[in-house]
Amino acid sequence: MTLLDVRGLTVRTAGGRPLVDDLSFSVEAGERLGLIGESGSGKSLTTLALLGLLPDGMTAEGGVELAGTQIIGATEKQLRTVRGHRAAVVFQDPLTALDPLMRVGRQIAEPLARRTGLRGKRLRTAVGEALDRVRLPEPERIARAFPHEISGGQRQRVALAMALACQPDLLIADEPTTALDVSVQAEMLDLLDTLVRERGMAVLFVSHDLAVVARVTDHALVLKDGRAVEQGPVLDVVGAPKAEYTRTLVAGARRLEAALDLRSTR
Template sequence: MTLLDVRGLTVRTSDGRTLVDDLSFTLAGGERLGLIGESGSGKSLTTLAVLGLLPDGMSAAGSVELAGVQIVGVPEKRLTGVRGRDAAVVFQEPLTALDPLMRVGRQIAEPLGRRTGLKGRDLRRAVADALAQVRLPDPDRIARAFPHEISGGQRQRVALAMALACEPKLLIADEPTTALDVSVQAEMLELMDTLVRERGMAVLFVSHDLAVVARITDRALVMKGGRAVEEGTVDALVRSPREEYTRTLVASARRLESALDLRSSR
């Protein structure tokens, strides 16, 4: 069953520049799709449009249906129920996504409490469980901390815990490991892979690194200049790319063979 249906998505600035041009793709429940391309290719803007979160000065046209709900052109108040319940996002830099003036536990507790109705001790226990599920040591301490008091890798795990806490149907991950050290990056990818697999969630994974996309997704869409260049299974794109731009991405991907080996062993 189709969970996300994007048809003719176009994103423009207020002065008429086209940043995403007539983009179409679908994502079924439990499926994993990678959006790959260089910086400025329109990947992140696509995910923001999917969530109805485009910044001021940009507008979307076309159609984006998420769990049967039209996103494009819909008033903000009608989208609040979609975010968190149907889709949640993990951004590249959690320090900018997390509220610096709010303790970590409270940031998880607020959406979790709204969804589950839990309060008091039961809600605190659920927050600690959410932090433990992303393998954070001493969840109670982490819950009491402010974002700047924990490491970058821990902040990204907190962001993942927040995204998963309300059990959305779709996880959007926008370059979630780019800002992390290589060793921490590998741990984060393995953790994300395990948790979304256990929950049967769909994933829309954004990256400029084909090796990372190969580790997480089954299918990929290559973007350049706001347009779709090529789409197919990860294996087909890696082994038999049709377009020159895709061949360039394959040639520049690091750790590609090891990523494919890891993927085939899942």
């Protein structure tokens, strides 16, 4: 079953300049698609357009059908029925999703209450279970904390717990590990893989890191200047790239990996 169907998506500035240009792809139920590209390639704008979250002044054209709902042109009421329940997003900076003035537990409780109808002690128990599911130690302490009182890695796990609270069919992960150090990044990727497998969710994983995309996705789409230059099974795209731009990305990633390996032996 096709969960997300994007046809001819174009995102324009207020002045009419296209930042994403005639982009088409689809995500099947349970599939993992990686969206690859350098900064400025249009990856994050694409994810925002998929949920009707483009900044003021930007417009979207084309078709974006998510779980049977046409997103472009939808009312805010229609979009609210899709966001969270059918598709949820985890951003690079968890502070984008977290309210700095609200305790963590309350922020997870709100979507949980909407989905389950739980209240009181049962809701508090469900919040603790949600935090425990993303492998946060001392979930009761984390629930009482404000976002600034926990580490960046812990905030990202909280953001993931919030995204999963409504059990979405599609998880959109927009550079979710970029701001984390290498060891925490590896833990987050393992956690994400485990939770996605357990729930059978589809994933749209957005990253500039080819190694990360190859690790967590099945298929990949490469963006350059807002346009798709290559797509296919991720191992084919990374292992035998056809487009010159993709070959440049792969070569750069290999040079970086070689340099890191050399440095670690010194």
